[in-house]
Amino acid sequence: MGLTDTIFEVIDMRSFSNLWFWIALAVVWSTASHWVLGVPWDLVARARRRGGHFTQDVEDLVRIYVNRILHVAEVSGLVLTVLVCFALTTMLILGFAYGVEFAQALFLLSFPMSVVGLLSLRSARIIRRDEPEGDDLYRRLHIHRMTVQVIGMVSIFITTIWGMFQNFSIGVLGG
Template structure:
């Protein structure tokens, strides 16, 4: 085997038969659970460990500070939302047709990799809309910093639990689809 053949074998475009696809799938889903709306999950966990009688705890300030920095990124104006929806729908429809109508393995793998994130995006937008009033209320003094941080952390923990369940289901469904692909194409083509 020459060096060129070795490199091409390493970068094989077959998705379900490539270790790189499965490593990418594991990496993407492990990274998806590390942050909730852009906030590292260990910051959320620090709020959970705060004592109940704490006033103006540093962990609460840190979480609200993170949220005040990341939540503006989740606001979509009407034109931006429509344009994003149009481009995403077009790209995803093209990938779906190439994968499941024309039988291209790479397109099927990309659909299985991207589809859950397409479904989770509106959920993250909704979470950001729920967290924004909490941060604003804490900033205006209508709600104590600790109470706002506890409520935000509770919402974010539930969201992360949902993402964890979705990630398990996605990996299982992708492995099932990969097994079906191998049964239908035993020699890889």
């Protein structure tokens, strides 16, 4: 038995029947929901409740991360767009045209996260333009977080349905 056979036997490339894939899916979406434009949501909630220096911390972190997001978009936005589109297209074709389950799983993780990335860029531009403070900033962050959570719920639902279909098809058809 060769090295690649051993690796593929130890690491099951049938992603939808692998517990690690579902753990990764949960971790990705809980992390995306918790970190709103780079700011941890518990800090936003604490600032909303207590105010004071917590509000200043949130405003400073938002300013830092908004500037960072917009700088990356300005400096390497075109290159990132090309690379992400290439990677997503490759995963889409390998996964759904050629039936590579690992590529399907990566696509079902990556595509919604790229939508969250675009949403973050949009939110960063709105925050830079409007320069909200206090409750207005919390409202903007809340809208962003709720939208990410909706994208996450839809993504998890679609991934679950597709994963069940794949597992059922392989189970019934025998591989």
